[in-house]
Amino acid sequence: SLSKLQLKTGDLDPRLFSRLRHLQKLDLSDNLLDKFPNSLTLPDLRVLNCNNNQLEDVTALKQFPLLEELTYENNVYLTTNDDYKVMFLLQNLRLLNGKDITKLANHVRHVNSRKLTSKVTAHWEKFFRDQLPEKYTVEQVKSIKKKFLKSVQTNVVYGPSSLSEFTRWRVKMIAEEFLASSLGLEENTDPKTEEEIDENEEESAESPTEAVEDISQVKLTPSKRKRNNSTPSSGNKRSKSQANTEEEAALKPLHFLQCHSKGNSREDFKTQLWSCVFEPLLDSGSRKDPTVSSSRTVATCGGEAVCLIDCETGIVLKKYKVATEEFFSVAWTTVTMVIGDNRKKTHNILAAAGRRGIVKLIHVAADFCYGEIKAHKKPIATICFSPTHETHLFTASYDKRIALWDIGIPDCDYNFKASQLLVLEAISIPLRIALVPTCPDQYLLAGCEEGCFTWNIKLDKGQKNRPFEAVFQFPDDEGNMTTSHRVDGLAFLNDDVIVSKSSKTGCIFVWSWSRSFDGKGKASQRTISAVILAELEWSSTDMSYLTLSTCPAKEYVFCGDETGSVWMYNLSNHTTAWSTAKGKRSEKRIPPTQILKWPELRANGEQLTEIIINNVVTDPTFTYLVALTSVNITAIWKKS
Numbered sequence: 001s002l003s004k005l006q007l008k009t010g011d012l013d014p015r016l017f018s019r020l021r022h023l024q025k026l027d028l029s030d031n032l033l034d035k036f037p038n039s040l041t042l043p044d045l046r047v048l049n050c051n052n053n054q055l056e057d058v059t060a061l062k063q064f065p066l067l068e069e070l071t072y073e074n075n076v077y078l079t080t081n082d083d084y085k086v087m088f089l090l091q092n093l094r095l096l097n098g099k100d101i102t103k104l105a106n107h108v109r110h111v112n113s114r115k116l117t118s119k120v121t122a123h124w125e126k127f128f129r130d131q132l133p134e135k136y137t138v139e140q141v142k143s144i145k146k147k148f149l150k151s152v153q154t155n156v157v158y159g160p161s162s163l164s165e166f167t168r169w170r171v172k173m174i175a176e177e178f179l180a181s182s183l184g185l186e187e188n189t190d191p192k193t194e195e196e197i198d199e200n201e202e203e204s205a206e207s208p209t210e211a212v213e214d215i216s217q218v219k220l221t222p223s224k225r226k227r228n229n230s231t232p233s234s235g236n237k238r239s240k241s242q243a244n245t246e247e248e249a250a251l252k253p254l255h256f257l258q259c260h261s262k263g264n265s266r267e268d269f270k271t272q273l274w275s276c277v278f279e280p281l282l283d284s285g286s287r288k289d290p291t292v293s294s295s296r297t298v299a300t301c302g303g304e305a306v307c308l309i310d311c312e313t314g315i316v317l318k319k320y321k322v323a324t325e326e327f328f329s330v331a332w333t334t335v336t337m338v339i340g341d342n343r344k345k346t347h348n349i350l351a352a353a354g355r356r357g358i359v360k361l362i363h364v365a366a367d368f369c370y371g372e373i374k375a376h377k378k379p380i381a382t383i384c385f386s387p388t389h390e391t392h393l394f395t396a397s398y399d400k401r402i403a404l405w406d407i408g409i410p411d412c413d414y415n416f417k418a419s420q421l422l423v424l425e426a427i428s429i430p431l432r433i434a435l436v437p438t439c440p441d442q443y444l445l446a447g448c449e450e451g452c453f454t455w456n457i458k459l460d461k462g463q464k465n466r467p468f469e470a471v472f473q474f475p476d477d478e479g480n481m482t483t484s485h486r487v488d489g490l491a492f493l494n495d496d497v498i499v500s501k502s503s504k505t506g507c508i509f510v511w512s513w514s515r516s517f518d519g520k521g522k523a524s525q526r527t528i529s530a531v532i533l534a535e536l537e538w539s540s541t542d543m544s545y546l547t548l549s550t551c552p553a554k555e556y557v558f559c560g561d562e563t564g565s566v567w568m569y570n571l572s573n574h575t576t577a578w579s580t581a582k583g584k585r586s587e588k589r590i591p592p593t594q595i596l597k598w599p600e601l602r603a604n605g606e607q608l609t610e611i612i613i614n615n616v617v618t619d620p621t622f623t624y625l626v627a628l629t630s631v632n633i634t635a636i637w638k639k640s
């Protein structure tokens with residue numbers, strides 16, 4: 001036992017440890033180790049305890065091939081990816097952090113490896129084999145090896161996004177082995193079928209460090225799913241001649257989850273779910289381009305809980321609860337934290353806020369809520385991070401203010417300092433906020449209870465408390481222009497086109513930021529007419545707070561309704577015309593490309609009715625669609 005001795009990595013002298021030929025159990029817990037030396041040479045080590053250190057990497061543990069039991073809990077820089085690495089590296093490992101991982105480890109070592117090997121080989125055959133001439137030089141081999149390793153790590157994807165680091169690590173390893181031993185050889189085809197491998201995929205998403213006992217997750221069994229129609233039902237009073245001719249998206253329902261229940265009650269079909277955001281990928285190289293790949297992990301909030309869900313498997317990866325809170329909004333940011341010896345590492349931080357006016361800051365990989373900001377005395381309706389300053393967070397509150405905070409970056413002990421930078425004064429409650437993509441450091445747009453407003457948020461201006469700079473007016477049902485209307489849906493479709501839902505029954509407005517707002521205007525609190533590009537046909541309901549969203553990479557707009565349906569608009573045939581200087585308004589209302597119908601679901605033998613879609617969001621590549629409901633159900637579809 002070498003526990004609680006303030007040991008650092010340099011204190012583990014290989015000259016001493018190499019003499020311990022028969023040591024079987026070693027306790028290094030509660031020290032300051034950030035890694036293992038590569039040459040400790042403990043050939044008979046069976047049990048190792050590294051709890052409560054500062055370990056950042058586990059690959060050096062491969063020097064202990066007989067290891068059967070390993071614990072490294074409370075090393076905040078280790079993630080699920082490291083769990084999978086040690087399962088692969090240590091063939092005799094049975095217990096990891098106190099849990100039996102035999103079944104999962106077999107999957108990682110065999111099924112996962114076969115699948116990745118097949119993908120790596122196929123990538124070579126498809127894109128690189130023909131690039132290598134029959135007679136090649138050493139330099140040609142080096143060049144193609146470099147290109148292949150980079151390409152294969154970027155493009156070979158398998159398993160949940162939370163394991164993308166492990167996948168890239170294994171892919172590189174497999175690719176290097178392939179190049180070394182099989183260059184030019186035919187693929188050694190695995191006899192196992194695709195179906196057999198895919199059946200085990202859910203198991204691969206399990207993690208021994210992420211089993212949270214208090215998660216009550218109910219998967220609702222669909223009975224006779226209604227077909228996902230590309231045109232509305234007759235109840236929507238739309239003739240076939242009005243149908244949008246855009247190609248519809250083929251979506252299959254994957255999961256219907258009841259994971260926000262109050263007190264984990266299976267009878268809770270009342271908790272309202274409000275906000276969901278997909279997790280950004282960490283250190284993903286070219287995959288930072290959302291059209292290449294994106295995360296399949298989504299954060300959802302409603303009631304007392306925030307959940308992280310793997311959209312593919314339906315597994316609730318993590319759950320965070322505050323018994324006295326009702327969460328309304330979540331937002332992601334990626335920060336670079338300084339760890340031991342001034343080294344830097346990027347981590348995703350999740351912010352969550354709601355009825356209590358407090359922002360919770362959660363370091364997801366460490367399963368740790370490290371701080372809170374008492375941002376407002378009244379509830380927070382929505383939050384969002386700046387795309388250009390990772391620590392700048394906007395909070396929009398029922399106190400009729402939008403505040404800009406610098407949440408700071410936590411140090412290795414999670415000490416952080418938050419400060420308020422701006423307060424934007426509104427004349428009514430802000431419901432939705434959006435930063436203007438072409439100038440996110442200068443203008444913020446907000447849909448409020450009584451209108452749509454913009455503020456100048458440039459920080460080099462001296463004034464901390466600021467009134468709105470302009471209010472936009474829109475046509476109402478009678479054709480008159482009005483500024484007094486509830487704007488409960490607001491999002492940018494691209495750098496210029498805005499989509500909002502407000503004053504006119506049964507429609508969603510599409511309008512231009514650049515043609516509506518002239519930033520050179522001197523007057524404050526101006527009234528400006530929004531330049532409408534088109535109207536989208538939507539439900540005739542007068543129900544409020546059914547928000548909309550966009551998928552800019554695919555030029556889609558989504559909005560749920562009061563019947564459990566999701567209205568989907570593919571606007572790719574319109575955006576080019578709108579972008580021209582003389583782009584004209586679309587005279588006719590644009591119908592939905594597709595209306596995704598709610599399936600007939602039964603819970604406890606009874607059919608669920610009166611489903612309202614509060615929010616609907618897709619990942620950046622439009623692979624998964626997530627809908628949040630008024631009956632405590634998170635619904636997930638996947639694009640075929």
